[in-house]
Amino acid sequence: MGFLAIDVGNTRLKWAHYAAAEPGAKLLAHGAEFLENIDHLPEREWAGLPRPDRMLGCIVAADAVRRRVEEDLAELWDLPAQWVVPAAFEAGVTNGYDHPARLGADRWVAMIGAWHRALATGPARPLVVVMVGTAVTVEAVDASGRFLGGFILPGHGIMLRALESGTAGLHVPTGEVREFPTNTSDALTSGGTYAIAGAVERMVQHVRQHCGTEPACFMTGGAGWKMAPSMSVKFELVDSLIFDGLLEIARQRFRP
Numbered sequence: 001m002g003f004l005a006i007d008v009g010n011t012r013l014k015w016a017h018y019a020a021a022e023p024g025a026k027l028l029a030h031g032a033e034f035l036e037n038i039d040h041l042p043e044r045e046w047a048g049l050p051r052p053d054r055m056l057g058c059i060v061a062a063d064a065v066r067r068r069v070e071e072d073l074a075e076l077w078d079l080p081a082q083w084v085v086p087a088a089f090e091a092g093v094t095n096g097y098d099h100p101a102r103l104g105a106d107r108w109v110a111m112i113g114a115w116h117r118a119l120a121t122g123p124a125r126p127l128v129v130v131m132v133g134t135a136v137t138v139e140a141v142d143a144s145g146r147f148l149g150g151f152i153l154p155g156h157g158i159m160l161r162a163l164e165s166g167t168a169g170l171h172v173p174t175g176e177v178r179e180f181p182t183n184t185s186d187a188l189t190s191g192g193t194y195a196i197a198g199a200v201e202r203m204v205q206h207v208r209q210h211c212g213t214e215p216a217c218f219m220t221g222g223a224g225w226k227m228a229p230s231m232s233v234k235f236e237l238v239d240s241l242i243f244d245g246l247l248e249i250a251r252q253r254f255r256p
């Protein structure tokens with residue numbers, strides 16, 4: 001019974017089992033696993049689930065990970081995997097990428113989730129959609145639902161590892177975010193955090209200028225909570241943005 005939504009990023013696989021394939025459906029079970037641990041899913045977390053009627057997912061991880069998940073779904077439930085491939089248009093959002101299919105599926109699905117979340121609370125307005133995961137993405141959507149373009153930045157972990165591996169003197173423990181850091185740990189942690197906050201602020205400026213309206217700003221991703229205290233623009237933190245998008249796409253695709 002129900003609908004299984006799966007989001008496979010470069011660090012973790014996130015899954016959610018819903019009572020139905022439609023927005024607002026009851027969440028029955030959910031979880032997140034680091035990719036190195038997903039082998040356990042069929043014997044542990046997924047072993048107790050009733051067979052989902054349908055599955056829809058988005059994946060940006062390597063092909064080997066995708067095959068692993070597809071095999072699990074087939075062996076456990078004889079369930080065919082369906083992965084979202086960004087198209088020119090879906091669920092109210094138009095894809096402005098030069099090659100629409102080359103856009104990360106997670107970015108596309110998160111924008112669709114944000115678009116419908118915003119529409120549910122008022123008239124259409126431009127959006128800035130921020131995902132803080134392995135990488136950071138900052139998307140712009142105009143008031144007609146057109147994805148204008150977006151930034152890709154390294155996430156916290158990648159920024160730190162890049163600095164560590166490219167220098168002799170930056171091997172230090174994680175620090176605190178400070179306005180004026182006075183030690184190496186704090187300088188690195190603050191630099192990464194404000195680089196992301198600054199990129200978001202800049203995209204908000206671009207959208208304000210381009211659309212002539214203040215955008216609504218949504219943030220999601222495993223490290224979203226780390227950014228929250230350091231943001232300079234008003235935003236809503238929505239952990240479920242990708243699942244919201246998958247539910248919306250599922251509703252439209254699987255409509256009887």
Ligand SMILES: Nc1ncnc2c1ncn2[C@@H]1O[C@H](COP(=O)(O)OP(=O)(O)O)[C@@H](O)[C@H]1O
Pocket residue numbers: 008009010011012013132133134135155156157221222223
């Ligand atoms: N339990 C946790 N404690 C601290 N940080 C976490 C935790 N889970 C996730 N993160 C942070 O979130 C990032 C992964 O977020 P996620 O959205 O799952 O990424 P992806 O979609 O790229 O796999 C990690 O790089 C880490 O910075």
Ligand SMILES: CC(C)(COP(=O)(O)O)[C@@H](O)C(=O)NCCC(=O)O
Pocket residue numbers: 009010011060102103104105106107133134135136137152
């Ligand atoms: C930008 C990403 C690496 C983000 O991945 P994540 O941090 O969610 O693991 C992913 O969306 C991706 O591989 N995108 C394809 C290239 C693009 O969107 O232009």
Ligand SMILES: [K+]
Pocket residue numbers: 007008009010106131133
């Ligand atoms: K992701």
